[in-house]
């Protein structure tokens with residue numbers, strides 16, 4: 001038994017040992033030994049002498065836009081290749097004035113919402129059934145795992161044959177793209193809930209339904225939200241692809257039209273719209289995470 | 303001693319008719335053909351405090367899980383009080399439920415905040431009612447788990463090394479708390495521990511488990527409250543250590 005071992009009565013659990021104390025022989029003094037490398041622990045609250053973080057974060061995008069404007073103004077970046085930021089803003093304002101912009105956004109948004117609604121619904125139902133029941137797993141999981149490997153974008157020709165070129169194939173494409181990643185995450189989340197907590201729940205008198213409601217489903221929430229975030233990201237991707245199917249309205253239609261006439265400014269406006277909507281979706285998930293996962297001791301970055 | 307303070311207000315539920323809360327006969331539990339518990343018999347009287355000692359891996363937790371009705375892969379006869387509560391080595395609080403909701407989780411009816419607050423006050427956590435479990439310290443979490451167990455008014459409280467992860471000082475306080483709560487609630491306790499001193503301090507009876515059975519059954523007749531430094535205490539501790547195969551002389 002080493003000298004550092006505490007007496008038997010005070011010994012800690014062997015599974016969680018004390019961190020080994022460095023074996024510093026010799027007398028201890030009050031001042032730090034100059035030979036020992038030391039560092040000062042800094043407060044994370046505020047690092048003095050540095051501009052605030054939001055300023056640093058906004059500075060580089062602003063600089064990029066300025067550089068772009070400069071390149072356009074000097075003619076280094078011709079209008080046919082990429083319109084100047086100033087032009088783009090004016091074009092956007094013009095489109096908004098005629099109402100084209102709002103119409104396009106609304107149409108595209110409603111496609112995404114419809115596809116998301118169907119996809120999320122399907123994923124939640126399928127994942128819950130196969131996550132909770134052995135029979136459900138046997139019936140559902142294998143086919144889903146197989147279908148998952150098919151790239152949904154590759155289904156476009158089939159979807160056109162099935163649904164024609166109206167709204168349906170676009171919505172179906174989005175729904176399919178959303179379903180699989182979400183299913184995987186919810187199913188995985190349910191299956192990875194800590195069995196120690198389920199056991200604790202049972203000793204507290206929770207029945208099967210209570211266990212699912214209080215332990216399994218909330219426990220799967222972090223994973224489900226990761227899936228939702230990913231699903232939203234791919235939903236916009238599916239939208240962009242879906243709207244290349246002979247759309248007569250929506251952001252994709254606006255963009256295709258612009259291509260015919262080499263209107264790079266309109267194309268960029270459309271891209272910005274896509275990006276903006278994607279950002280908005282991400283923001284929604286972030287808020288959801290903050291509210292629903294407040295209990296989690298999560299790492300929030302430094 | 304202030305025993306039954308809480309209990310006298312509400313009529314105590316009938317313990318099993320013959321006054322025992324645990325009755326085990328010929329219990330066997332094997333993992334992959336190896337019998338970890340092998341023909342074990344055990345009785346615990348209602349209100350009795352029993353400590354269970356034994357070398358690591360001898361099957362203490364396995365026995366406790368059987369008593370907690372978490373393991374059905376057994377042969378033999380096991381009868382336990384219906385009203386049980388379990389405290390594990392890790393507090394196992396549900397991270398997504400606030401502390402008070404953890405305490406009353408699984409109780410019939412709507413979650414009763416006042417009842418949770420009373421239980422938490424009893425373990426000295428009246429100021430931690432509304433926080434998430436993640437902010438509790440190890441000792442606080444373990445006390446919250448204790449409140450969660452006791453709020454169920456169990457006839458039998460099963461504890462599996464509840465203090466082993468705590469630092470020495472916190473552990474002493476937790477042991478005193480358990481002694482006090484046990485006297486107030488009057489429930490039987492089966493406490494699995496590695497700590498001989500803890501066993502002598504708290505238990506009416508210390509059981510030593512070896513080779514899948516209760517190999518030794520040592521009553522502790524010391525008056526309470528017990529002092530760790532009393533000569534009888536020290537002697538009993540040495541006896542038990544010898545039974546466990548640790549010779550300290």
Ligand SMILES: Nc1ncnc2c1ncn2[C@@H]1O[C@H](COP(=O)(O)OP(=O)(O)OP(=O)(O)O)[C@@H](O)[C@H]1O
Nearest residue numbers: 333334338356357358359360361362363364365496
């Ligand atoms: N689920 C399991 N599958 C296989 N073997 C198991 C299982 N659970 C326990 N065992 C084995 O049973 C034996 C007793 O385990 P148990 O956890 O009851 O020991 P213990 O007395 O509680 O030990 P400790 O004091 O270290 O906690 C060990 O050898 C262990 O490997």
Ligand SMILES: [Mg+2]
Nearest residue numbers: 362363364462
């Ligand atoms: Mg154990």
